[in-house]
Amino acid sequence: MNEKTETLLRNKKELTDQECKKAMDFAVEQVEDNLSEFTDQFKKAYSEDGFYYPTGNVNWTTGFWTGQIWLAYEWCRDEKLAQAGQKQVDSFLHRIDNKIEVDHHDMGFLYSLSCVASYKLTGNPKAKEAAVKAADQLIGRFQPIGQFIQAWGPMNQPENYRFIIDCLLNLPLLYWASEETGEEKYRDIAEKHIHTAIANVIREDYSTWHTFFMNMETGEPDHGATCQGYRDGSAWARGQAWGVYGTALAYRYTGRKEYIEDFRHVTGYFLDHLPEDLVPYWDLEFGDGSGEPRDSSSASIAACGMLEMAQYMEEEEAALYRSIARKIMKSVVDNYAVKDKALSNGLVLHSTYSKKSPYNTCTPEGVDECNIWGDYFYMEALTRLSKAWNPYW
Numbered sequence: 001m002n003e004k005t006e007t008l009l010r011n012k013k014e015l016t017d018q019e020c021k022k023a024m025d026f027a028v029e030q031v032e033d034n035l036s037e038f039t040d041q042f043k044k045a046y047s048e049d050g051f052y053y054p055t056g057n058v059n060w061t062t063g064f065w066t067g068q069i070w071l072a073y074e075w076c077r078d079e080k081l082a083q084a085g086q087k088q089v090d091s092f093l094h095r096i097d098n099k100i101e102v103d104h105h106d107m108g109f110l111y112s113l114s115c116v117a118s119y120k121l122t123g124n125p126k127a128k129e130a131a132v133k134a135a136d137q138l139i140g141r142f143q144p145i146g147q148f149i150q151a152w153g154p155m156n157q158p159e160n161y162r163f164i165i166d167c168l169l170n171l172p173l174l175y176w177a178s179e180e181t182g183e184e185k186y187r188d189i190a191e192k193h194i195h196t197a198i199a200n201v202i203r204e205d206y207s208t209w210h211t212f213f214m215n216m217e218t219g220e221p222d223h224g225a226t227c228q229g230y231r232d233g234s235a236w237a238r239g240q241a242w243g244v245y246g247t248a249l250a251y252r253y254t255g256r257k258e259y260i261e262d263f264r265h266v267t268g269y270f271l272d273h274l275p276e277d278l279v280p281y282w283d284l285e286f287g288d289g290s291g292e293p294r295d296s297s298s299a300s301i302a303a304c305g306m307l308e309m310a311q312y313m314e315e316e317e318a319a320l321y322r323s324i325a326r327k328i329m330k331s332v333v334d335n336y337a338v339k340d341k342a343l344s345n346g347l348v349l350h351s352t353y354s355k356k357s358p359y360n361t362c363t364p365e366g367v368d369e370c371n372i373w374g375d376y377f378y379m380e381a382l383t384r385l386s387k388a389w390n391p392y393w
């Protein structure tokens with residue numbers, strides 16, 4: 001991190017334990033209030049004018065809502081929450097059995113936060129069954145030529161022959177599956193993907209590519225390209241945040257020391273491009289005065305990554321990252337979290353799912369709204385700041 005960032009951070013206040021508890025109490029209350037509408041149905045990926053509407057279990061994002069239910073259950077142990085979580089596990093089992101919108105790599109986002117969480121907290125055998133099936137689905141997308149898990153679209157077409165940085169968060173499901181089944185194949189594929197991803201996705205200046213294409217014939221790295229970032233050479237804020245958390249998880253699962261260094265660099269780039277209030281604009285190219293919307297979800301994702309990595313560092317460095325995470329979360333709590341239930345049924349405002357630019361290929365949606373993973377990682381960060389937590393990842 002550069003000197004300007006050090007100065008910026010030095011002058012910021014940390015979230016206190018009391019503020020953290022108050023924020024989490026409100027979040028848990030909001031989740032409980034939402035159960036009547038969102039137990040048989042799920043929350044959509046993003047809010048509209050602050051309000052989420054119901055959807056079936058069909059998108060890549062529904063696990064983030066079930067994950068919030070499990071985090072709320074861990075916080076207050078209200079059985080009503082556990083019952084809602086288990087009901088959603090049934091839905092996830094049905095989804096994987098019937099292969100409903102599972103032809104993509106986001107099995108971890110879907111199944112770690114819903115079914116692995118349920119299994120770890122309650123031992124529900126149906127949750128284990130569903131999560132192992134999801135892991136099988138995920139390894140079915142492994143491309144031996146190039147050694148990566150293909151992110152999107154039908155397999156074996158040059159236009160789809162790529163992975164994306166987000167996938168690092170989908171891999172803990174595979175490690176969990178190896179642990180539970182005793183079968184090495186899941187871990188083996190996760191390890192190969194991590195190696196390919198980290199070797200190619202981090203640029204020389206430690207910004208990151210959102211997506212990266214491999215050559216279908218030779219398996220050699222081909223080129224990076226953005227989908228949701230502003231332009232190819234810029235750093236999409238959430239992609240960089242996935243890189244922060246992804247490198248921390250890569251270290252946790254592989255124990256490879258070089259990933260600690262990667263974490264430091266990717267996190268340094270993220271921090272060096274934060275605006276005054278420590279919550280990034282949707283692409284790190286943009287700063288204060290740009291008039292662009294924020295992506296508050298990136299702030300919480302990066303804070304979770306720093307808190308994960310701090311567990312494996314020497315005390316002095318761990319304390320630094322814990323302090324930064326507390327400072328970022330103070331801004332999220334003070335300036336972005338929902339305080340009035342009449343204005344939103346979500347938890348954190350000012351996130352951006354996908355903003356169209358003249359140079360990117362995404363479908364515009366959920367700009368400057370709550371989004372469901374922003375809400376999930378907000379609760380995860382507050383949980384991590386409150387106690388020793390056994391991750392669902």
Ligand code: GLY
Binds near residue numbers: 166228238353
């Ligand atoms: N994983 C997709 C996104 O972050 O929008």
